[in-house]
Amino acid sequence: MIFDSWKLFQHTLSNFISMKQLSFLLLFLIPLSITAQKKDVTLAALQNGDQYLKGVVNLKVKSEFRSSCDNNAIEIPQLIAQFGSLNFITLEKKFPRTQPPKTEFNEHGQKLADLSLIYKLTVPNGTNILAATKELSELPWVEYAEPSFVSFTHYVPNDERLNAISPYHYDNINAYEAWDITLGDTNVVIGITETAIYTPHPDFAGNIKYNYDDPIGNGDDDLDTYADNFAGWDMAENDNNLFRNGEIHGDAVTGISSATADNNLGYAGIGFKCKFIPVKVAGSTSTITHGYEGIEYCVEQGASIVNCSWGNKTFSQVAQDVITWAAVNNDVVMVASAGNEDSEDLYYPASYEHVLSVTGVTATDIFEQGSNTFSRNDSVDVSAPGINIYTTAFFNGSALYAPPQGGTSMAAPIVSGVAALVRSQFPCLNAAEVVAKIKASADPIDGLAQNAPYAGLIGTGRVNAEAAVTGAPCTPLGIRESSSSASLDVYPNPASSVVNLRMSIAANWTILILDTQGRLVMSKTTTTDRTVIDGLATGMYVAKVYSNKHTFFKKFSVTTN
Known part of the structure; x- marks a missing residue:
């Protein structure tokens, strides 16, 4: 019966030809649930209910003692x-692959973060971690010390009776209209940090950013310390198996932002053509133990957006440093769910600086606190649909198109998908500018009577994908791309290696290749009407071609895989 339903589902979708008709059928009416949480880590709790790992201290050494620091040793x-007095077991750098920034501030005057001096100290489980971190923080060599906090997903499973509801969130955020403007760019990559992800899922395989430098079976071909990380990595268990049967949160989040489109299956991710990197940051339960290590991995592997549908209520300086390093040092748009409590408590990472914080609303843009509970606070940036969101999962051996899911965990990947479309349409915008554009283009909802009590606490409005990608395509330096394709052609676009530039006339041309921040990557000259560019790394670029009479700009992208 399932097989017959599957064939009917595929046949029905194959007869749909318009974008709007991607408002997909629900294939299976099978309720999915997260399995009961088991204890795979030993935790202790703060008074506010947040939890941290027993036997682990995170600390940062002050920069003036850098010369005394190595990956697994501190020569102080x-x-x-002092570590000995705690009967320490191991000492190792928490982010051993990161290098210190070369300057203190970036070109926009923002202070850069340094992860290279953060260490993980393991001690016996019976150690009083709170007392130990307080004592270590007071030492003259230590910038800070703190517990290793864990996080939890912001997920609300919905009742099976809601299966008849259509996937309204595409309409509410004007996704179809946005896709008429841009279908995204395969060079734009979303990092998905999650509990578990089934990477062979038929609706995921087409949009994964595969690491072709490290195919399965040959060990660590690319020498990045992750053996066979062809399709993501499990940061918690240090292998390339990201799947855990019965855990659907990660699949659901991934499907919302990044499900493959135009494949006659299920749903379309909001990011459409944009790729994603799957990263598992929980062990054998849903407890997020390696969320910030996962962020680092996403950035190192080329993500320009990272989604975090998880959090806790306790500020961590380690976590803020990682966020700053991602957003400011590496120009990554950080998106996080704001939490699912009827309170104004701050949730992290959503409430850290440089994070786009997302809360949820209903199908009618109402921020209600009844059966659907979403957090609100003055750090929330935007709202997005957060109840009855149709998505997908792999469960008990089958790829299912799930009953609707809810929570700010599901609202955040909608916004991550929009951020990917914005980065595709406006490659010259930096991460902060992408966040600003999404906030500025949101539809205000504070004026709705039911939302009045929450004005100022649910962001600038409900995200609008069409408005976010509307506007003249930009180029570095704020100059518009030339509209006349007869004046300058760039082909193929995207290119795999060689890029051809052809001008309408021969002249003394100067060609500048700029990256998305307006920085010069390459320059050359020609007196003919054409030239060839090669040797560019994967990424998005703008060609500025000028003579004494003409100046042209064209966007293009290169993918070397």
Whole structure:
């Protein structure tokens, strides 16, 4: 019966030809649920209910002692003696692959973060971690010390009776209209940090950013310390198996932002053609133990947006440093769910600086606090549909098109998908500008009577994908791309290696290749009407071609895989 339903579903979708008709049929009326949480890690709790790992201290050494620091050692005898008093077991850098920034501030005056001096200290489980971190923080060599906090997903499973509801969120955010403007760019990549993800899912396989430098079976071909990380990585268990049967949160989030479109299956991710990197940051339960290591991995692997549908209520300086390093040092748009509590408590990472914080609303843009509970606070940036969101999962051996899911966990990937479309349409915008554009283009909902009590606490409005990608395509330096294709042609676009530039006339041309921040990557000259560019890394670029009479700009992208 399932097989026959599957064939009927595929046949029906194959007869749909318009974008709007991607408002997909629900294939299976099978309720999915997250399995009961097991204890795969030993946790302790703060008074506010947040939890942290027993036996682990995170600390950062002050930069003036850098010369005494190595990956697995700190040559400061007094500090090591202090560790000894705690009966420490191991000491290792938490982010061993990161390098210190070369300057203190970026070109916009924002202070850069340094992850290279953060260490993980393991001690016996019976150690009083709160007392130990307080004592270590007061030492002259230590910038800060704190527990290793864990996070949890912001997920609300919905009742099976809601299966008859259509996937309204495409309409509410004007996704179809946005896709008429841009279908995204395969060079734009969303990092998905999650509980588990089934990477062979038929609706995921087409949009994964595969690491072709490290195919399965040959070990660590690309020497990045992750053996066979062809399709993502499990940061918690340090392998390339991201799947855990019965855990659907990660699949549901991934489907919303990044399900493959135009494949006669299920749903379309909001990011449409944009790729994603799957990263598992939980162990054998839903407890997020390696969320910030997962963010680092996403950035190192080329993500320009990272989605975090998880959080807790306790500020961590380690976590803020990682967020700053991603957003400011590496120009990554950070998106996070704001939480699912009827309170104004701050949730992290959503409430950290440089994060686009997303809360949820209903199908009628109402921020209600009844059966659907979403957090609100003055750090929330935008709202997005957060109840009855249709998506997909792999469950008990089958790829299913799930009963609708809810929570700010499901609202955040909608916004991550929109951020990917914005980065595709406006490649010259930096991460902060992308966030600003999404906030400025949101539809105000504070004026709705039911939302009045929450004015100022649910963001600038409900995200509008069409408005976010509307406007003249930009180029570095704020100059519009030339509209006349007869004056300058760039082909193929996207290119795999060689890029051809052809001008309408021969002249003394100067060609400048600029990256998305307006920085010069390459320059050359020609007196003919054509030239060839090669040797560019994967990415998005603008060609500025000028003579004494003409100046032209054209966007193009290169993918070397």
